[in-house]
Amino acid sequence: MKKANIAGFSILLLLITAIGLDRFFLNSHYANQLRASHWLRSEQWSIGIVRGTTPFKLTVPEKPILRARDVTDTAARFVADPFAVKENGLWYLFFEVSSVSTHQGEIGLATSTDTTNWVYRQIVLNEPFHLSYPDVFKWNGSYYMIPESHEAKSIRLYKADPFPIHWTHIADLVHGDYKDNSIVEYNGRWWLFTCRGQNEIMDVFYADQPTGPWHAHAKNPVINGDRTRARCGGRIRIVNGHLIRFAQDCLKLYGHQLLGFDITTLTPDEYSESPLAENPLLTPDGTGWNAYRMHQLDLYQIGTNRWIGFADGNEH
Secondary structure, eight states: OHHHHHHHHHHHHHHHHHHHHHHHHHTSHHHHHHHHSTTTOOOOEEEEEEEEEETTEEEOOSSOSBOGGGOOSSOEEEEEEEEEEEETTEEEEEEEEEETTTTEEEEEEEEESSSSSOEEEEEEEOOSSOOEEEEEEEETTEEEEEEEOGGGTEEEEEEESSTTTOEEEEEEEEESOOEEEEEEEETTEEEEEEEETTTTEEEEEEESSTTSOOEEOTTOSSEESOTTTSEEOSOOEEETTEEEEEEEEOSSSTTOEEEEEEEEEESSSOEEEEEOTTOOSBOOOSSGGGSSEEEEEEEEEEETTEEEEEEEEEOO
16 A cells, blocks of 8 residues: 555656646747757748749749748748738738747748848737738838738738838728638729638628728629639739739648639629639649648739749648
8 A cells, every 4th residue: 555655646746747847848948949840840831932934834943932940939830821012122021920839820021132032030910819811012101911810700901000010900891700811902992802611702892992991792702612713812913904813722622722813804793703724823743842732822023024923832
């Protein structure tokens, strides 16, 4: 009986010691480094720059420009959903950082002068809920951001004050469980494209200005039951006079490849689009940083017959 009591006490002492050490490590700077180690985090998504002489035939590089290991102020599982803007000769890249510590997405920032060499700066926006897909745009001389915030059950608008480090929530634009929201100004109105359901439903909203009020399109949902194109995959662009929407093909699996669509009719009452002949625009190649999935593109023309796109890829 005494031996049993001694054995039980020893086990209890070991458990208490283990719990104490665990709490110490999990609340220390060392823990952050430990979480960030390669064997504790999987770099599922990385960010790269695709390039080409035409907008819809882009070459994927062998290596990405940004990985989870480049994030220095939190332990990151992956980086994804890139949106870029250029201001005073400097490129600012905003993207999702999947944080090990908070178990949710936060918005990070990296900068570059040449689109080749990038420096990670910091987390610029986090909330008590998941954030991703930081669609950053300029309006009336100021920068705004619409990140995905579906856990807050609303599409939220933030304003930079000052740009690019500090972002203030200024409005809830639309209420509901919406994902990957893309905004564009076209024909005197602002248009908001967003996905709900299981990647098969797309709604469109319109307003006279980004702060609203926003109105639902008469034909919502403008896409219903189509996982190949209902979820947006990057900034909507006017290319050679055509309004182009990028979409994630989620039929095989979420974010498998990226498609492009030419929006041929966009009014408060009507909507239509046609697939681009070049589809798929981005597709996984089976090896490297984009082996398994590619699901986003922020496209820019940087010169005559010179196009770049900020893309993400999933390696496994």
